[in-house]
Structure formats: C-alpha cells, structure tokens
Amino acid sequence: MLLELRDVAVNYGQVSALRHLSMSVPDGAIVTIIGGNGAGKTTTLRAMSGLAKLATGEILFEGERIDTLPADRIVARGIAHVPEGRRIFPDMTVEENLRTGAFLRRDKAGVESDLDKVYHRFPRLKERRTQRAQTMSGGEQQMLAIGRALMARPKLLLMDEPSMGLAPVIVEEIARIIEEINADGVPVVLVEQNAGLALDLASHAYVLETGNLALEGPAHELHDNEHVRAAYLGI
Ligand code: ATP
Secondary structure, three states: OOEEEEEEEEEEOOEEEEEEEEEEEOOOOEEEEEOOOOOOHHHHHHHHOOOOOOOEEEEEEOOEEOOOOOHHHHHHHOEEEEOOOOOOOOOOEHHHHHHHOOOOOOOHHHHHHHHHHHHHHOHHHHHOOOOEHHHOOHHHHHHHHHHHHHOOOOOEEEEEOOOOOOOHHHHHHHHHHHHHHHHOOOOEEEEEOOHHHHHHHOOEEEEEEOOEEEEEEEHHHHHHOHHHHHHOOOO
C-alpha cells in the first residue's frame, strides 16, 4: 500500500470530525472519498497532508509513519494537496503560482522541465503565464491549483472538490485531466460531493457519513449500491 490510515480520529476542540477511519490507497490508483456536507472528507485529506493532527490512529506512507511529521516534511515525502477552493495566490502571476509548488525542490533543471510539462498539459496556463491568477476563470484557477501541485513532482496527489462551482463542460475537462495525470503514474485521492463523477473516475471508494465510515468497496459496486444511489446519486 502506498498510503494507509489505521483507526484514525480527528477532533477540532470538542468537535469529533472523524472516528475509527481505516483506509488504504494502492500505488497507481484513484481512490475517492464521497459523503455529504460535514461528513469529514476535507478533514481526512488534511490528516493525510499533516494539516490536521490525529487524536488517535496512525498514517503510513510508503510503509513509514507520517502523522508525526510537520506538513512541509510530508510535502517533501511526496504528498501534494490541491485544497478545496483552490487557494491560489490571487496577486501573483500564473507562473509565480506554479513555482510556489516547487518551493522545496533544489533540482533546478527538474523544476524547469516540470514547468514545461505543466504548460504542455495546460496550454491555457502557458498562454496566461504572466496574467495575475485572480483574473482567471474558475476552471482555469482549478487547473492552476492542479498544476501547482504537480510542480512538487508528487508521488500522491490529494484533490479536494476539484469540480466545485464549475460548469458541466469544465467539470468534464477536469475529469479528463485527473485521468491523464493518473495514467501518467500519479495516484490520486479524490474528495468529491459530485459522487457520480468520483465513482466514474475511481477504482475504489469510501463513503463517509458524519465522521464515520459508512461503506467502502470497488467504485463500480458502490455505484450500484442502493443506499449510495438514493443518498448520493439522486437515483
Ligand atoms: P464539506 O463537503 O461540507 O466541506 P466535509 O465532508 O469536507 O464537508 P469537513 O470539512 O471535514 O467535512 O468537516 C467535518 C466536521 O468537522 C464538520 O462537522 C465541521 O463542522 C467540523 N470542522 C471542520 N473544520 C473545523 C474547524 N476548523 N473547527 C471546528 N470544526 C470543524
């Protein structure tokens, strides 16, 4: 397993956001976490990237515990996080934003070559590389946030609600990009409210309900599960 959560719990003060969560991400996979508002999806990603501290349990990445490490050490190990709401730097240009994704890297040539790769994958970012990020559309900002994460040359990409607030045609484009990134060898943990999209992309899925793991299984099985269909797919 590339990433493993064992009996993880996270509290925010008195609020218990996540309880007894165990999950695994095999190398190469797209694994999705679906669930309604406040189910604990964002908290799970934050625990993986060291932004939320565990109350109990442990997280292993490539067989080693990472939950005791600060967030920047976890980035250095190879976990990149595309946060909910993109969180790009609005006053910086597209290219400056992309370069911040490589801030821990010392291999200058590798960084330049990865910048070329990101521009190749996202021609629109290349066209707009000197444009201030805040003037970009929602879809372009999402591409920028993904491109910035790729600049860390991650071994695992965590994506929080990449489809949020985007028009259906842009959502399709983002979905295709996630598939391409994965096909190029980057495993992905995808958090989505758009359960249909997430179950289409992923091989394995976890369903969270108010901080508890409600269901897990192969994505196509959850897609056919009656509870999932009624609660999350509107069928
Ligand atoms: P959404 O899709 O609405 O973002 P989510 O599944 O990502 O939901 P989380 O954001 O992980 O859910 O939140 C899980 C629970 O923890 C919620 O009850 C939320 O109110 C609570 N919570 C999240 N962040 C904090 C915080 N900083 N302080 C206190 N409670 C928090």
